[in-house]
Amino acid sequence: MTAKAVAAPLEATGIVRRFGGVTAVDRVSIALARGEVHALIGTNGAGKSTLVNVLAGELAGDAGTVALNGVDVTRWRQPRRARAGLGRSYQRTSVFATFSVLENCRLCAQARRPRTRRLALDAAAHDAPSLDAARRALARTGIEPLADRVVATLSHGQRRTLEVAMCLAGEPEVLLLDEPLAGMGADETATMLALLDSLRPGHAILLVEHDMDAVFRIADRITVMVDGAVIASGAPDAIRANADVQAAYLGETDAHF
């Protein structure tokens, strides 16, 4: 055994992504650590979502590398990265509107669960491994009572929670959460933050958020992006005191440090 440090669950180096003449992500490097909530904040159009898409594998970067636990996954497409333990939730709720809540999670669990030995002829009712994983995710997020409801009948807050539950159902190691708090009221926000807190052990979480209150409450590290580039990265107190960050947020109505 070498004395090398254990590889980071997710490490991206020098990510560049252009769209025509616009550089949406400009040589961004970011690393996630196990047991840590790493927040990614920035002004609108800073390139946060694009970066998340490149990390997840939905978009190919024009330059740079992405590694999962030391393995270079830059050339891997999204499904393969997901099976390797990289989960994500979407800023705009992306669920299966016509299926039940339970089926939504079960499908997300299915890809990572090996087939049962006996022929599961009615997957919805009998595929134990994926059903168990789904129920665990629902229990974790507190929406198990909604299991049999059709998603189209849920409220916005419930759907955002389902969005996270679906991400958890695949039992990923790395979680890329894109504005999970968007549109949530105070109570729902508190519940979600408590959930994120409880997820810390064993997971590496990247949290993209606009809600500064929440970010400063829960983040262990914060990275700030402006116009596609990282302008600061560090502990919350350091970020709060950082002159560049304050300058960037001057005039932003949701900035209250």
Add this chain to the structure above:
Amino acid sequence: MSSTAPEARAAWPVIAAAIAIVAFPLFGGRFAIDLATSIIVSAIFALSLALLVGETGLVSFGHAAFLGIGAYATALLAPKAGAPSLVWLAPAVVSVTAACALVIGALAIRTRGVYFIMVTLAFSQMAYYVFHDTGIGGGSDGIYINARPTLPFVASLGDGRTFYYVAVACLFATFLLLTAIKRARFGHALAGIRVNEARMRAAGFPTYAYKLAAFTLAGALAGVAGLLWAVKDGFVNPELLAWHQSGAVLLMLIIGGLGSLRGAVVGALAFILMKEAFQSEALFGAFARHWQLPLGLAIIALVATMPRGLMGLRESWRARRRTRPGVVA
């Protein structure tokens, strides 16, 4: 995704239909049995596409290609002399058709949405021209099958009634197979791909591979229908691959109701009967020559007023009778 009780209740129409199908030859004359056989084989053709369009959401306007490839493979693989046994001929035909579906699908599935519709149409036209213009088949005249294939334990496939039952057996087998697939993990994954493919990819499903598998399976089953068609007529010609055939099978699915296997069978029955009616001189006299006009108008009217097909009508009728809120069948 419902519990077993409503499903058990829903199974009896299927059983009743199965009994009717099996009992039919006792009451029908030669013409009726021949027509019924056409309907049965068309139902298999429709079922083959049902999983691809209804479950996976891939609208292929070129499915006739695989019907034709199956039919031509039957004619071309049959030896010049002696009657081939279906025991080896059938798997051979299905393998050839599946291989073609794999190749065409590998290219077509690189596209989506409207592109996919246009590309599948184009590829089936290509197949049409291959058989129509080149020397592979007998050109636009088609080719005969030299000797009628045989099946062990079956007296003669030349007898209308016997062949009818063989076709029915294939129909039941196809229906059961697709039902099993629909309920299995694979079928659920296909449904997920239809509803939200991006999410499926985020969850770790290699969606291209799943779609290709569904496409290949659809092609292989269409090959079975093609085989039966060729054996029934003893003759194959390029019109089997015409895009009108691809349009017809899509119509069968939408008339019956997308997403429902029973709908595929019912739709095949409805479409063929409708076409027979419009072409019937007994009903329309001399105007029967222009059957495409009422058929075209009927198609427009049906798709416009019943987009969820006959099964969809039944659903909304049952939903109105039920008073429980918040439950979706």
Add this chain to the structure above:
Amino acid sequence: MPIPMDIATFLVQCLNAVQYGLLLFLVASGLTLIFGIMGVINLAHGSFYMIGAYMAWGLAPLVAAHLAGGFATVLAIGIVLSVLLGYVLEWAFVSFLYRRDHLQQVLMTYGLILVFEELRSLVAGNDVHGVAAPASLAGSIALGDLMSYPVYRLLISAVCVVVALAMWLVLARTRLGMSIRAGASNREMSEALGIDIRFLYRVVFATGVALAAFAGMIAAPVSSVYPGMGNAVLILSFVVVVIGGIGSVRGALLAALLVGFVDTFGKVLVPQASGVAVYVLMAAILLWRPEGLFRRV
């Protein structure tokens, strides 16, 4: 060993390819605009080509008997009639298709093809007809001392080029063109800005119909008038749109010329596989660029 072509034959085939490609462009550009801007896939588009050809055949004797101007008058009347047809069809039928999914659009317009085919059969019968090219253009013109080429075919190409230029001018340089392109990218915003989307769609559809019918009209002297002539054109138009990219007129032009060349030279060099060459081209492009060569307008 392919038969070596002499220069004269090669040039003739090139001109044929260009003419064929340009005609295809007229039809395909309408198809790609209608889909790109209105989101409607219209299988009956080939029928408009057929209707144009039959109009030319039907109007020619009437014009010769009662009006002056010969073929030009036939074309003018034909254009007016097809614009009218497109306008009425959009209002009565196509507008129902906007909210429908692709499968329903495909099937409803497939039904429309059957209706058109049968109406044609009732009105004009099932025989093959010819349309005479205008007498002044009926001859051939010498191209250098290598060979001669029919004047009328050159005219077809020239007219198509003029139409293509006119389309580019309208789309890129006029307010109407801007409205069309705006409607393509963002319908709600365009409506909010006061652009009358319904009227715009009607104009786009009528133009598409007129383009296809016009192509049928000017092609009639060369390709004759027969049942089912719309179907081959339709499917080739689809290939053009797939290769060129949905919504891109530029793409349609490039793709149509490509298809014209591949088809023409395919038929000459490999006659047994003539119909297949174009699809091999399509397959090759799909391998490389599944979304077509260009994107939107």
